[in-house]
Amino acid sequence: MPTKPKILVTSASGKTGLQVALQLKAKAYPVRAFIRQRDHRSDMLDRAGAELFVGDQYSLSDMRKAMKGVQRAYQCAPTAPNGLHFNAVFTAAAYEAKVEHVVTLSQWLSSVDHPSLFTREVYLGDILIGMRPEMSVTTVNVGWFAENYLMVLGMAAHLGQFTMPLGDGDVKKNAAPSNEDIASVVVGALTDPAHHAGKTYRPTGPTLLSPNEIAEAMGRALGRRVRYVDISERMMVKALKALRPANYSEAAVTQLAIYSEEYRRGAFAVNAPTEDVFQVSGHEPEAFESIVRRKVADQPGLARSLPGSIGAIGSFLKILTTRPFDLDRAQMQRDYVQLSSPSYCQDDAAWAESHQPTARKTAPMRVA
Ligand SMILES: NC(=O)c1ccc[n+]([C@@H]2O[C@H](COP(=O)([O-])OP(=O)(O)OC[C@H]3O[C@@H](n4cnc5c(N)ncnc54)[C@H](OP(=O)(O)O)[C@@H]3O)[C@@H](O)[C@H]2O)c1
Numbered sequence: 001m002p003t004k005p006k007i008l009v010t011s012a013s014g015k016t017g018l019q020v021a022l023q024l025k026a027k028a029y030p031v032r033a034f035i036r037q038r039d040h041r042s043d044m045l046d047r048a049g050a051e052l053f054v055g056d057q058y059s060l061s062d063m064r065k066a067m068k069g070v071q072r073a074y075q076c077a078p079t080a081p082n083g084l085h086f087n088a089v090f091t092a093a094a095y096e097a098k099v100e101h102v103v104t105l106s107q108w109l110s111s112v113d114h115p116s117l118f119t120r121e122v123y124l125g126d127i128l129i130g131m132r133p134e135m136s137v138t139t140v141n142v143g144w145f146a147e148n149y150l151m152v153l154g155m156a157a158h159l160g161q162f163t164m165p166l167g168d169g170d171v172k173k174n175a176a177p178s179n180e181d182i183a184s185v186v187v188g189a190l191t192d193p194a195h196h197a198g199k200t201y202r203p204t205g206p207t208l209l210s211p212n213e214i215a216e217a218m219g220r221a222l223g224r225r226v227r228y229v230d231i232s233e234r235m236m237v238k239a240l241k242a243l244r245p246a247n248y249s250e251a252a253v254t255q256l257a258i259y260s261e262e263y264r265r266g267a268f269a270v271n272a273p274t275e276d277v278f279q280v281s282g283h284e285p286e287a288f289e290s291i292v293r294r295k296v297a298d299q300p301g302l303a304r305s306l307p308g309s310i311g312a313i314g315s316f317l318k319i320l321t322t323r324p325f326d327l328d329r330a331q332m333q334r335d336y337v338q339l340s341s342p343s344y345c346q347d348d349a350a351w352a353e354s355h356q357p358t359a360r361k362t363a364p365m366r367v368a
Helices: 015-026 040-048 060-067 083-096 117-129 153-159 179-191 211-222 233-243 250-265 276-281 288-298 306-321 327-333 349-354
Strands: 007-009 031-035 051-054 072-075 101-107 136-142 161-164 227-230
Touching: 007 015, 015 031, 015 040, 015 179, 031 040, 031 060, 040 051, 060 083, 072 083, 072 179, 083 117, 101 117, 101 179, 117 250, 136 179, 153 161, 153 211, 153 288, 153 306, 161 211, 161 233, 179 276, 211 227, 211 288, 233 250, 233 306, 250 327
Parallel strands: 007 031, 007 072, 031 051, 072 101, 101 136, 161 227
Antiparallel strands: none
16 A cells, blocks of 8 residues: 655644644544644644654744655644744745645735735745745635634623624624634645645635624523624724733734724625535535534533633723733834735735636535
8 A cells, every 4th residue: 555645734733733633643644743832732643643843833944854754734824923934934844845735724815915914924925835836735715713703702601792893793794614624625635636736725614604693603502692792993902912812912913903804894705605615525514603512512611600700700800901002003013014005805906806706716526
């Protein structure tokens, strides 16, 4: 039997990387998992039989070592500053190691003049990775992950409120994919480059949901009424500064504010949902309620309890008394490259043209 190719998974402790590595191991592929540190997530990778590579993903020396003997790779820049640096390091090391196929995690919003520096860096990273014809690439263009809503699940569980700055509660604006479904598209492309090289996929959940419908799904999963509250950008900044869910840095908050504006403008609703999860993986995408139910089952702290309610009220008071920081000043203090005339996606004619359903290159087959 021919040996299976070795696959490097970057950001392997992250939301999609962990699932990609575990799904590849379930298919008996040799996997090298690039992680920053050993912890409960690396224990899962270890138990699944992945080879652990502990290092710094932004260091070319470490990335060169991680790429040794690898034939395919998952390129996943962390949601953090210096994404373009990561992408340049990854691309240089992949070309040197003569990697045959890369699956890159891009963004649905990726566009040349986007207001978000992170997004413009993704756009540049997409160009870099595709520059050499001897290495094939599959691009996975994801919109707003389902996981983003779960950051505020604690407040929903204990205070009955789903608080995010998503605009009108009745407008259906996103069909959010689970980390597992995004990973299943990545894994499909990594394990079958012959079918997926040169293609672009956009994994989504099965249906567009409004913020009110998201709150209702949370309520059903949590067994209590949950109400959507459209908060201001200022309140979002206070909450992220006070609670730092998912270790959001100040820099990441500046970009999340821009992505929230794209959400309110409806960019994630454009041409959603897609059939890409089914076409590549052969299974139907997971419904949002089922994603929340899994999270609730995994986290006993989400069950209603007096200590839980007291903790949530404490967090709420902390948010109210936290001073927000100025988003523009935070970007300027970091010397972020600023454009004189940035364009949100739907105002950008090139983005609108290239994100039509007919322009997207999807797989022509369905896996049984
Ligand atoms: N969230 C969304 O809605 C969304 C939408 C579209 C596209 N995206 C794209 O998704 C990508 C992020 O993917 P993700 O959410 O799966 O990743 P993620 O959860 O942000 O994980 C990134 C991982 O990288 C690790 N890491 C950070 N710095 C490192 C270093 N110096 N050396 C080694 N490891 C390091 C982190 O380790 P620790 O956990 O140990 O800190 C973390 O596990 C971004 O490129 C973003 O553009 C996200």
